[in-house]
Amino acid sequence: MLQKILGCVVIVMCAAKIGFDEAARFTRRVREIREFQTALVALKGEIGFCKTPLPQALAKVGQNLKTSIRHIFIKAGGAMKEGGRYADEVWETTVSTVKKDLSLKSEEIYILNTFGKLLGTSDVVGQIENIELTSSKLDICERQALDDEIKFARLYRSLGVIGGIFTAILFL
Amino acid sequence: MMAKRIILNNLPPEIAQRLQDVSFSTLEEVRLRAGKRLALCDGGLNSVLPYVVSQKEIEQTVQIISRSSVYAYIDEITNCFITLEGGHRVGLCGRAVLDGNKIINITQMSGLNFRIARQVKGAADKIMPYITKNSLCNTLIVSPPQCGKTTIIRDVARQLGETFKVSIIDERGEIAAVRGGVAQHDVGEMTDVLDLCPKSIGIPLMLRSMSPDVIITDEIAHTDTEAIHKALSCGVKIIATAHGDSAEQVKRRIKAPSVMEEFNCVITLSRKKGVGTIESITL
Incomplete structure (x- = not known):
């Protein structure tokens, strides 16, 4: 009997963990979008006010970030510093490498890639417009991500726990 | 590198x-x-x-x-x-x-x-005794293009920068060749560089901000005379270059005799015996 009870506890805990992990992805997605927007504001300052070249600007912005978004900036900055490749190519490669560590959806990844297409190719005004356009697109994504978090985060947590209890009852 | x-x-x-x-x-x-x-x-x-x-x-x-x-x-x-x-x-x-x-x-x-740039240390050795005669002279170096004006003025900055507070207004980025905030040529220990700034704006700025003993700048034109006059009236020395065959030609082009008179050392260069040949020195 003790073994059965222990087994049930393990099942419930595992199922709850899966539910909580899934719920955390919704929270992380909101955080990542917000952090990318913060990074864009910092990049706007580096480009608009200091005219810092992209490799240094991206690396500098990346150092102040905390989520996995920082890897995009730091890796892209490092690759651009080495030279020999176009900025958009470096950015797209970096995003595709890092995206497995991100909780962003495909539409947000698409926005990130579109942002990279115009990176470094125009004057300051053009760069600022690109940043602002990306930021406004991400505003919409942030609202959607917040709605999803409210709707689904609690749902996944509850589903995990309830699913675990239900499976445990079936085993008993 | x-x-x-x-x-x-x-x-x-x-x-x-x-x-x-x-x-x-x-x-x-x-x-x-x-x-x-x-x-x-x-x-x-x-x-x-x-x-x-x-x-x-x-x-x-x-x-x-x-x-x-x-x-x-x-x-x-x-x-x-x-x-x-x-x-x-x-x-x-x-x-x-x-x-x-x-x-x-x-x-x-x-x-x-x-x-490919090559800094020629010592390029100004022959003219330095004239520039530093009686403290410092307001100096104008005149020559047609490709006669070594910038190379010489860079070396003047390097040598003066060891003892004087030198400010360079490097409008075309040729004297100090700043990249990423660092002068790529040796322009002296006590030299400050204002990079890619028009001389007419840069000279008054450096006067106020860096309190220089001497301002060095390249290729002056008639648009810079007011700023140069201001610097001279503040007691700051000016060492500059100008395109031209002779001091008279530069005087005619700059159309500011009062400023030209302030240059008490005028050096003319040519390429007759190689880049940087000194044609004349007028004190």
Whole structure:
């Protein structure tokens, strides 16, 4: 009997963990979008006010970030510093490498890639417009991500726990 | 870093590979022209390498030089050059985009000229006794282009910068060749550089901010006379260069006799016995 009870506890805990992990992805997605927007504001300052070249600007912005978004900036900055490749190519490669560590959806990844297409190719005004356009697109994504978090985060947590209890009852 | 390494690091791999065996000891220029062979200028002699440069490679080179950041170099691009580490410069040629009479960008790059810079320490040794005679003289160095004015004035800055507070207004980025905030040429221990700033704006700024003993600047024109006059009236010495065959020609062009009279040391250069030949020194 003790073994059965222990087994049930393990099942419930595992199922709850899966539910909580899934719920955390919704929270992380909101955080990542917000952090990318913060990074864009910092990049706007580096480009608009200091005219810092992209490799240094991206690396500098990346150092102040905390989520996995920082890897995009730091890796892209490092690759651009080495030279020999176009900025958009470096950015797209970096995003595709890092995206497995991100909780962003495909539409947000698409926005990130579109942002990279115009990176470094125009004057300051053009760069600022690109940043602002990306930021406004991400505003919409942030609202959607917040709605999803409210709707689904609690749902996944509850589903995990309830699913675990239900499976445990079936085993008993 | 050696000139060769810097130049090769700023070229696409295919072109850099072609230059691996080329000696850079006396090389003056490496030229890339779209659809033409890679050209070199060594000791005044032109030669070509058996490699045709494509327009795409020229665009790629600009990307490498500007570190994919056109916006960061747009001021230099509109002046048709980008400065590299070591003070080497890349001349740009392409299609000028105009806004009124002002160039706002150069697109469809068709040619690049890597000009290898060599600082000549001691280039000003012959004229230094005249400049430093009776403390410091307001000095004007006059010559046609390619006679070594900038090389000499750079060395004047280096030598004066050991004892005086020197401010350089480097409107075309040629004297100090600043890149990433660091002067690529040795312009002296106590020298401050205001990079890519018009002289008419930069001279009053440096007067207020850096309290210099001497201001050094290149290629003065009639638009700079008011700023120079202001500096002179504050007791700051001016050492400048100007394009021209003689001091009289410069006087006629600048149209400010009162400013010209303040230059109590006028040095004229030519290329008669090589770059930097001193034609006359008027005290």
